[in-house]
Amino acid sequence: MKKISNTRRKSNAFPKYKTGDRIKLPEAMRLSIIERDTKNVSIHEAGHVVAALLSGNDVVWGRMYKFNDGDVFDQSTRGGCVMSSHARRTKLQSAIIGYAGVVAELLQDDKLLDLWSVEEAIEDDTFSPSPTDWANIKKIHPTWRRRALERCMDLLKANWQQVELAAELIVEDFKFEIEFNPDASEHDETMGRIFLRENLWRDESK
Numbered sequence: 001m002k003k004i005s006n007t008r009r010k011s012n013a014f015p016k017y018k019t020g021d022r023i024k025l026p027e028a029m030r031l032s033i034i035e036r037d038t039k040n041v042s043i044h045e046a047g048h049v050v051a052a053l054l055s056g057n058d059v060v061w062g063r064m065y066k067f068n069d070g071d072v073f074d075q076s077t078r079g080g081c082v083m084s085s086h087a088r089r090t091k092l093q094s095a096i097i098g099y100a101g102v103v104a105e106l107l108q109d110d111k112l113l114d115l116w117s118v119e120e121a122i123e124d125d126t127f128s129p130s131p132t133d134w135a136n137i138k139k140i141h142p143t144w145r146r147r148a149l150e151r152c153m154d155l156l157k158a159n160w161q162q163v164e165l166a167a168e169l170i171v172e173d174f175k176f177e178i179e180f181n182p183d184a185s186e187h188d189e190t191m192g193r194i195f196l197r198e199n200l201w202r203d204e205s206k
């Protein structure tokens, strides 16, 4: 079992308070923070899941967990992690999977985002991959990273419905499985597997 991502994003949409400040948060505000974190974390992990499934992994787990005691102003109330069954993938595929979390987060707001905007968001740290995501991205030489990022964006844009579906399922505990499609064209084969909506289902065995 190989861990391919781990997310604990800092939130910056709400005002900062000093450590020790005792803030009684209105319930509606607390819920809206949780809702935002749930949406962002689930779409981030869904990006990894879809990229991993399309890169030759048969079984992928995406998980979201709660940070109940966290300071909601400073830290995300939700975190996530994606595990894959095995790592039969090239370095380029690893980098694509590594990028897929932040790319999914960026695409959820704007499907028409271009490569340069995404590169800029990552470079200026607006949306930076987590250390575990970087570990995958750094498997390829820096000169190849733009290509990996471009492939990642094309992949997620072309399979956006699956990303959204995976995000819905990620809110619950689930397992994704995929079947190899023998009719795949040579082009599809380079991404490993064909990802079909009907191949996505919840693991009922747990």
Ligand SMILES: [Zn+2]
Binding pocket: 005, 006, 007, 044, 048, 101, 102, 130, 133
């Ligand atoms: Zn990630």
